[in-house]
Amino acid sequence: MEKGDIIAIFGREPSLSLWELDRILNVPEFRLLSRELAIFPSNGKVNEVDLQKRAGGLIKIGRVQGEAESLEQLEVLLEKSWPDLIPAGSTARVNFGASAYDAGLGPDRKFRQELGRQMQRLKKYLTTNGRSARLVESKEPTLQAGALVQGKILKQGFEILVLRTPEKIFWGTTETVQDIAQYGFRDFGRPSRDSLSGMLPPKVAQILINLAKAKTGEFLLDPFCGSGTILQEAVLIGIRKVCGSDISQKAVADSKKNLEWLKKNYPDLKDCSMEIFESDIKNLLEKIKPASADVVVTEPYLGPPQKGRAIAGNIAPLVSALSRQYVLWLEILAKLLRPTGRIAMVWPYFRLENHGYFLQIQESLNQIGLKIIAPPPALLNLPWFKSTPRGTLLYSRPDQVVGREIVLLAKNV
Incomplete structure (x- = not known):
């Protein structure tokens, strides 16, 4: 040293x-x-x-x-x-x-x-x-x-x-x-928050954007924008063209209100292009040109809240249903992505009685034209570095049933 x-x-x-x-x-x-x-x-x-x-x-x-x-x-x-x-x-x-x-x-x-x-x-x-x-x-x-x-x-x-x-x-x-005060301000100081639909912490949004290597001149898309946390953090680190959509009318209204609040509190963001609209992801190819997104960063629907004591018999069919849904979403995202594009997203996983339940979609990725980008061997070989066998990382609190699997994807070209 x-x-x-x-x-x-x-x-x-x-x-x-x-x-x-x-x-x-x-x-x-x-x-x-x-x-x-x-x-x-x-x-x-x-x-x-x-x-x-x-x-x-x-x-x-x-x-x-x-x-x-x-x-x-x-x-x-x-x-x-x-x-x-x-x-x-x-x-x-x-x-x-x-x-x-x-x-x-x-x-x-x-x-x-x-x-x-x-x-x-x-x-x-x-x-x-x-x-x-x-x-x-x-x-x-x-x-x-x-x-x-x-x-x-x-x-x-x-x-x-x-x-x-x-x-x-x-x-x-x-x-x-x-700057923990700033993170708190951007999280709890915003005019619109929806804790019932799940809240992505600004720090985690930043990490996802950085894993995707989003650059200033690139176009970033979040097709499950919720209250706009990913869009917010993207423009704050210099991404000047972002687009968000959501099937929920309330989520779109929340995102618009929050980004207007952001521009008032951070004047340097006035030259950003921030487009937000209501849409089911199935219809995005009608609204966004195929192969135009440089980066997709998103946290989709993670399944219903698992309150109280979750039952293993209920988790297995839920994972199966979510796996099918995510495959359909990934097919659309692959068509929206440029050949050199990257996707950083969250997949849900479930922890119950010391057992993990993960989405079963890895075999479908090749057919979709996507591949998982794992951390480099220099990191994976560290004795304390924790990753899944498929090259993803996990993020959760000890008491959570539903955790976040952090996944980085690229075109399989």
């Missing part, structure tokens, strides 16, 4: 976060990969702020500052370096904290306890040298985005990232943090 290398800290779904990062940057070489983070060279091409805004799966981004043989040596380095870590011109109280990452070695309680004591000594050192200081601590080994924002750490101080590897201890500083 070298000074200036990028440190990308993953969210709660590390496999999905890493795949998204790889699709955004096409990183030729990762210097370090673990369940918690990735480190890779910047080569002067990575802007942390832009990457943080775009990547839904990264909670923090930092840079490597140096290395140490031990925590004792790290303490000496920090005592020398702290004036350079504080925002330029700041005379306010120094708010700071530290996060420890084990880089695949497994947790080391003694190491983390000693790091905590070291941070206490650094606080004392700062106050002895005439600076008011506040140490922001957590019961967890790492500080989360909320703690950094609420503690004003990046505005008035610094966060130290300590990376323990088999050879050495590397340390860095956090440069940006996920």
Whole structure:
């Protein structure tokens, strides 16, 4: 590792976060990969702020500052370096904290306890040298985005990232943090939300768009647009031509209202082309020219809500019916897609009594002219990287019966 290398800290779904990062940057070489983070060279091409805004799966981004043989040596380095870590011109109280990452070695309680004591000594050192200081601590080994924002750490101080590897201890500083207030604003601040039909989180919408490698000049289609979350996140990361449709009149009205709200709150979006109309997907070929969509990003109908205790006997016929429906939808999407186009979409899967029920449509993909794009072998071969046998990734909460299978498709040409 070298000074200036990028440190990308993953969210709660590390496999999905890493795949998204790889699709955004096409990183030729990762210097370090673990369940918690990735480190890779910047080569002067990575802007942390832009990457943080775009990547839904990264909670923090930092840079490597140096290395140490031990925590004792790290303490000496920090005592020398702290004036350079504080925002330029700041005379306010120094708010700071530290996060420890084990880089695949497994947790080391003694190491983390000693790091905590070291941070206490650094606080004392700062106050002895005439600076008011506040140490922001957590019961967890790492500080989360909320703690950094609420503690004003990046505005008035610094966060130290300590990376323990088999050879050495590397340390860095956090440069940006996920803007959880903005995500909340774009989710809960919109005028129209429909929790009954299911809500795709803005972060997941971002991840889907990035997996599809949507580019600024491309045409993005969401044929199940719901309340417009995917369209919203697409234009925010620079896609200037988007189109959404839905069979529900209410969903179309919600999307239009939400995108008008978005343009008022984000003035830079006024030059975007955003078309939304009511249509069953079966009729889309009458409204959209075949082979015209560069990217399709969508979350279709996932089936009826599974409230209470779902019964296995009911799930099997539901999966069979949904599989047939999705095949019909994919046939239409394949005709709308350009030869070089990509589809990033959600398929439902069901978890019941430690058993997973998945859509049975893989054999139909060849006939439709589509193929699944799996993560590259370099990621699939990581011992902690979780994917399905067919090269898709899963996203769900532990208590959910209906989960999301994240699927990336391309034309089979």
